[in-house]
Amino acid sequence: MTEGLEAILTDPAGAVIGLDFDGTLAPIVSDPEAARIHPAGPGVLARLGDLVGSLVVITGRPAATAVEYGSLDKVPGLVVLGHYGLERWEAGVLATPPVHPGLGRVRAELPGLIAPFEGVRIEDKGRAVAVHTRRAPQPQAALDALRAPVTMLAAETGLAVEPGKFVLELRPPGTDKGTTLTAFLRERSARAVLFAGDDLGDVAAFEVVRSCGLPGVTVFSGSPELTVEADIVVDGPAGVIDLLDSIATTLESR
Structure with a gap:
């Protein structure tokens, strides 16, 4: 058990669990519009949302699309930060900036x-x-x-x-998953953090987990063709869901 995972299990109210969407919660498919969350995902996330301080999805997709494709509107307390953090969906309310003129x-x-x-x-x-x-x-x-x-x-x-x-x-420039995760950790006064991702866009968030000074866990669910340093390596979205299910089960038993 990593120090970060132990901190999450010991103090779940202070934990932020951050998740990418494609390749982490939803299998990669050839047509991005056909992507859907792993079948067990909504149920596991709903359980976890009642057990930890904050649950956040940080994705390159539009926030509303991630909510739709992931059935995420049923997850208590979940925040979805779309377009790498430019958009925010929370409690059914979507906040969006102007479209970049370029x-x-x-x-x-x-x-x-x-x-x-x-x-x-x-x-x-x-x-x-x-x-x-x-x-x-x-x-x-x-x-x-x-x-x-x-x-x-x-x-x-x-x-x-x-x-x-x-x-x-x-x-648009100036926002990536690292800066977005940093701001969210500060907003929620986090005491521990886990972030799971599968691609190069998630590396910035992994670096934040390692450097933010909190007990942290990085989870990589991507292809072995990519070399990404992480504390835990799992087999795709099914592996991520299994890990989250294990965390939820352990917390429920305490």
Whole structure:
């Protein structure tokens, strides 16, 4: 048992449990619109929400989409921070900032950039736009070829590029999962923290867990093709749900 996990079990009222969505609560699928939370997820999260101080989902998706795809409106006390923290859903209320003005040009020019690449698609998230190469005949080669022009377009429009496994996301700068988790820990006066994620966008949150001065646990649920340092490594969303179920069961028995 890690020190951080022990602290969560000993003082659950002071614990923040943070979770990514895709690849952590929901299996990765070729069509992002088809992603749904692991079947056992809503029930386990509902139990956990009654047992720990704070439960938060921090995702690159729009907050309302994560709530819908995860049936998260039934989880007591849950906060969903969408678009890496630009949006906040809590108790059925969604708070959103203005849309970045550079996204209009991105929407106009991205189709031409990806046109030569078979199977590459665009996902419009409203406040961000993502280029997915997962369906390309050679996903990594397509990603590598698109990285420079997509990065240039982002720079010209005042956006940032968030890379992931077979995805390049153009989004407003200045917010990532690390800064968002830091602010949430401060808001909730956390005394311990766990964060689970599966991709490069979660590394910033992992670094916060390690450096924030609180007892902490990092949980990696991603592909073995990615090298990410974490305290606990589990097998995809099923492994995350099993771990959370174990935490809930232990707390319920105390």
